[in-house]
Amino acid sequence: MTPSSTTPSSTTPSTTPGHPAVDAIVVGAGHNGLVAAAYLARDGRSVRVLERDDVAGGAVSTIERFPGYRVDRGSSAHLMIRHSPVLDELALTDHGLRYVDCDPWAFSPATDNSAPIIFRTDLDATCTSIERAVGTADADAYRRFVEVWRPRARSVMRSFYGPATPGRFATAFTGLTGTATTARRGPVGRRTGAMLSLTQELMSSGDALLDRWFTAEPLKAALAWFGAQSGPPMDAPGTAPMIGFAALQHDIPPGRAVGGSGALTEALLRRLGSDGGEVALGDGATAITRCGDHWRVETAGGEQHCGTTVIAACHILTTLDLLAAGGLPAQTVDRWRSQIVVGDGIGMAVRLGTDALPAYRDLPSDLPPHGVHSALGLLVTDRAQLRRARAAASVGESPERPACVSMGYSAIDPTLAPPGRHLVNVWAQWHPYRLAGGRTWAQAGPGAAAAVVAELDRHAPGFGDHIEHMHIQTPDELERELGLIGGNIMHVEMSIDQMFFWRPHPDLSAHRVPGADGILLAGASTHPGGGVTGASGRISAHLAMRRR
Template sequence: MIDAVVVGSGHNALVSACYLARSGWSVEVIERDDVLGGAVSTVQRFPGHKVDRGSSAHIMVRHTGIVEELDLGAHGLRYLDCDPWAFAPAPVGSDRPGIVFHRSLAATYQSIRESCGTADADAYRRFVEVWGPRSARVMRAFSKPPTAPALLSSFWGLEAADGGIDLSRQFLGSGDALLDEYFESEHLKAALAWFGAQSGPPMSEPGTAPMVGFAALMHTIPPGRAVGGSGALTVALASRLRSDAGTVSLGDSVTALTRQGDVWTTRTSSGREIRSRVVVAGCHVLTTLDLLERGGYDSRTIDRWRHRIRIGPGIGMAVRLATDALPDYSSAPDSSVTHGLQLLVSDRAHLRLAHGAALAGELPPRPAVLGMSFSSLDPSIAPAGEHQVTLWSQWQPYRLSGSRRWSDLAGPEADRIIAEVDALAPGFSASVLDRHVQSPQDLEEEMGLLGGNVMHVEMSLDQMMMWRPLPELSGHRVPGADRLYLTGASTHPGGGVSGASGRSAAHIALRDDRRGLRRLWARR
């Protein structure tokens, strides 16, 4: 018997495994896929290209301290700063320059002043000064288990001079309301709304103001690009795990989780039965509930939970491109804008129409596109003379209206997504050498992202913090399943590359173990 089985090899699962193994536990990670890392992984899609399967820019993990705590640099992980960290091209037909978001606040101020005017530049500086410290508190809340005292301390434990009740109102407000409070330029509002919307919900929803506020943190530590691709993070985590005698088994899916007495039995498709004291489930929460049900957990309770967890209508699709050139944006001051996120929307109506269409099972009138071209920062991911561009189109419906199928529509929709770039960077489409399209259906089938939702379940206010994914399941535990711990995007703090959920789950498991030992010593 071993100490812990970890189900899934996503980055949160591997973070949990590393913290447990570092504490002397015997740990085995079981992964159904032949590729390590889940949605934080990199494979060869085109000859000589290292292409991400899921995430590309790592934003939150660089703010958590996990990279340093696990000494992942010693296991090959190296980050490059995305600086500029974002670029919002000027709308087609505009004679103004695009907005460049540098790590330097002063340089960003100057760009906004040239594009939107002095008033909005001054407002942006105030926004960063106010929301920088607030967002740092949010990040601290994200780095802890979602208990009410921890969340209250992080969100509302500010000095009375910082706003009191009005501050809590702002945290619960919408991103759109926050943007309207600070800025006049719709171009600037759209850029920040699109950045905030990468968490999933539209910025019209309550509780989305902090998602916009995260932009202020990018002037402290900008998004990072792992050298060699997004999967370099999970490769480093696996290396760290093995250095502490942990193991990873690929290509063997877990089929059931059963608890008998003080022992968990993990059954796999290859016929293995692994006995352990603890299980950490890093897969989708609905997948975990299926595994528990097959292992004998009460079906009526499982079914009730299933029907209350919302995956949503679908969040988006990706188009991965091999090109012979980088996008050359007409309104960019220079090619350095391709180092970061390219926010390819000019107004919030563009975003609202895309989201509304997805709710109805329709394709967006115009795809809302985020561009990333990290071969400009890290040439190692593409052959000499070639580049790699990822286009993310958000609010593409998982379930299409009528009898339409993604197998028929993915190609034409990819054409429309590329055309959005072409309108702002003329000639870009001619640079495309090869492409790999990931529809919402493809995301589900390849990486277990049910409903094509890269955040697992909707990141709406009622499914965040101590309500994620449900109040009963929010403490990284399942009632009645002692010593089984939940981690991954289904749990607090949600999707994105942070690793915080994995660390929290491991710390809870270790704390429970220490308490158990103290009780045993007391009885003796």
């Protein structure tokens, strides 16, 4: 059953004569908006979702870019949501969602001096691969690293699925002092020393973490690139947990939704529809205005939708524009806008329809039939490549050698491509939204895509000869198609000053808007940030349910 597009039934509550108001209007049908709507509809609330795009799901959607290919518009691998309560609480498997475990879940290619590193769900197999590539010492260190960071990463995940308050944040990390060491003595001294050591490690840079644990550059580079896909470079403070999250992949690996990333959206739509929720596509909101004792959302098509609660699940700057158009004081809106750091883009995607998958060199013989094509292909073997790419972007240049992650999921899901053909998704960093010298991405895009293909060819010689179709998503195209302002797939920078109870602004970090009771916030702009989590949708839905 799909969500209804009809008007609310006669049982819909009406708070002002002549203005029928649903319990909740959700602005934005990205996955967080749909998660919020699904929770509310499950609770018996009347819900309407409004979306400017003709396709639901935002960056978690899949369309036919090339004839017979199901191509993701945004994310391809689902990592964090598989560690969340969302999938089970909404019973999404009952609504058609099925994941294939990505095992191997990552790999780093061979170099002239080392074998490839294959990250398997099984920790022993991973350590065997690390030992084969870079030696026993780093293999043993990786095993200890997972033992220490697994409980820490679990605590970080727990902190993601509730409102970001200092108290909740502290509670989430209670009991982790056993993962830290200290030379202080006495019960109080040991506890204090361990807590200080723990917090220092959590706030350290990813590079410092890697240098503390490992010696071999190929292993450090693979883990650094895994962490850097959140956006910040790994020399930034507070990026250590982005690398530490790798430890959880040995519990539950990334999953590939069968049929494409958008299969998650389709399951959410079916769940929402089964509980009477409504979705209206192709008519974006233009203003959110107080209307008596509730709120009115006006759309570009001239429609007016009233609701007791509005969950704004779009980009925070879009939300501020809607509230300003509805009369929220401009001085306040402008202050918030000036202090929210959107940044200058993160990267770009290249979608490839091919007649063969990349044939990476020197792979071991003990891989499953799909080889490494279930994995995040972390095509970086030296952190210097990451630093040069970041440095180029910081001055408005496209990097000569972008950092690439390659995903050939048609090897584990044949529904993605026609028979005898394959789909390869490549994400690359760093690429600035604003190019130097007045250049446009229409001019720079083909060359940047060629540099991405060259990186694949470097590790899988001849792969470029197998490309039959190519779709390039430059930062400005990500903005145009998906509403990702500034080309930032995370909406707002994921630096430590823009996370937790500072995201997207200290005034807005409780998922509420001061002076606008009944307006709640969701989406990647809010805690816990970008990625496929469903967390902010779940948080905002629970806040909405407490309002009545």
